[in-house]
Amino acid sequence: MTTHARTVRFHELGGPEVLEVEDTRLDPPGPGEVRVRVDAIGLNRAEALFRAGHYYYQPALPGSRIGFEAAGEVDGVGPGVEDFAPGDAVSVIGDGHMSRNGVYADFATVPTRALIRRPAGVDAVTGAALWTSSLTAYGALVEVGRVEPGDHVLVTAASSSVGLAAIQVANHFGAVPIAVTRTAAKAARLAREGAAHVITTDGGDLVERVRAVTDGRGxxxxxxxxxxxxxxxxxxxxxxxxxxxxxxxxxxxxxPLPLNWPLNIHGFAVDLVTGDAARLARARAFVEAALRAGTLTPVVDRTFDLADIVAAHRHLESNDQVGKVVVTVRH
Known part of the structure; x- marks a missing residue:
């Protein structure tokens, strides 16, 4: 079994330049744990916030790991693990503290509850780009929002991987997705990705324009x-x-707290789905069915090599991308 890994760590808070690829020792997986040979890593804005010290919990410095979404194959299992075996194709959907279980590496050890079997035909890049965005969009629009056919659904930061997944989920249920983006540069692309309407925030009164495409209702x-x-x-x-x-x-x-009552406000985190077995089972069933139907397809903006993790994070924060930034790992 592999004894060392190439692992991305950082020893101080800061910009992308604090990320370093280091040689680290691998301990055998413990009870309830699985070691994954990582083939692709999905980057998320949460990780940039974590690296800079702006996330809702702080990294354990020095030498913090980072990352919570990846895809690869099971390399080894710990005592008591019966649901997974070496060679199984899996995605990692994140669990616990990134400092401890971060997946920016060529091998990562994670608890079994953080693993999802990759559906047949889903490659590693797709498997690394799929779950966080899809579970976030599904959880917010379906579990919380109860979106129905004909509903208008407005999505800000619509060119992000989560924004694009929300457009696809809304379309899947027959809703009307309205994409909001900062400038006209991405408008045509968002329309091609399924937005029924695209509104730019630099184009005038947002509220007036949303009312115009929703028959005045919002x-x-x-x-x-x-x-x-x-x-x-x-x-x-x-x-x-x-x-x-x-x-x-x-x-x-x-x-500021909005004052246009009556208004319902929900602060959402994907943990609402991943932390509840029943919700996660429903979400997985939806995602896998939508994949088969072709109504849900993760959009990958660009891939980087693990050695180029600093450049990948710079691109992640550039706001130039449309879709997911993925890092691939060569073994």
């Missing part, structure tokens, strides 16, 4: 990744008695 569900001071304006695009789901804080400035 969106029944608004799915927001930004928060910050602009949340009050975004909240005004919600239909009366509609739902504002906030799942990110790309703008870390304080977000």
């Amino acid at each position: 969106a029944r569900v608004v799915f927001d990744a930004v928060a910050g001071p602009g949340l009050a304006e975004v909240a005004q695009t919600v239909a009366a008695c509609g739902l504002l789901v906030v799942y990110g804080w790309l703008d870390r400035e304080p977000a």
Whole structure:
């Protein structure tokens, strides 16, 4: 069994340049753990926040690991593990503290509850890009939002991997996705990816334009990744008695409480799905069925090699991408 790994760690908070690929020793997997040979890693904005010290928990420094989403094959199992065996194709959906279980590496040890078997025909890059975005979109729009055919669903940061998954989930249920992006540069691409309407925030009054495409009512569900001071304006695009789901804080400035009642507000995290066995089972069934039907397909913007992790994180934070940034691992 492999005894050493190439692992991305960081010893101080900061920008992408603090990430280093280091040789680390691998202990055998413990009870309830599986060692995964990582073939691809899905990058998430949460990891950039974690690296910079802006996440909701802090890294254990020096020498923190990072990352929670990956795909590969089982390399070894610990005592008591019966559901997985070496050679099984799996995705890692994250569990526990990234400092301890971070998956930016060529081999990573994770608890079995963090593993999902990769559906047949799903390669490692797709398997690394699929789950976090899909589970987030599904959980917010279906488990929380109860989206129905004909509902208008407004999605901010729509060119992100989660935003694109939300567009696909809304379309799957016959809803009407409205994509919000900063400039016109991505408008045509978002339309090709399934947005029924694309609205740019630099193009004038957001509320007025949303009302114009929703027959004056506003969106029944608004799915927001930004928060910050602009949340009050975004909240005004919600239909009366509609739902504002906030799942990110790309703008870390304080977000004022919207005052346009009646309004329902839900602070969403993917843990609502991954931390509940029944919700996760429903989510997995949906994702796998949507994959088979072709209504859910993760959009990969660009791939990087593990050795280029600094460049990958710079691209992640550039806001130029459409879809998921994935790091591949050569063995």
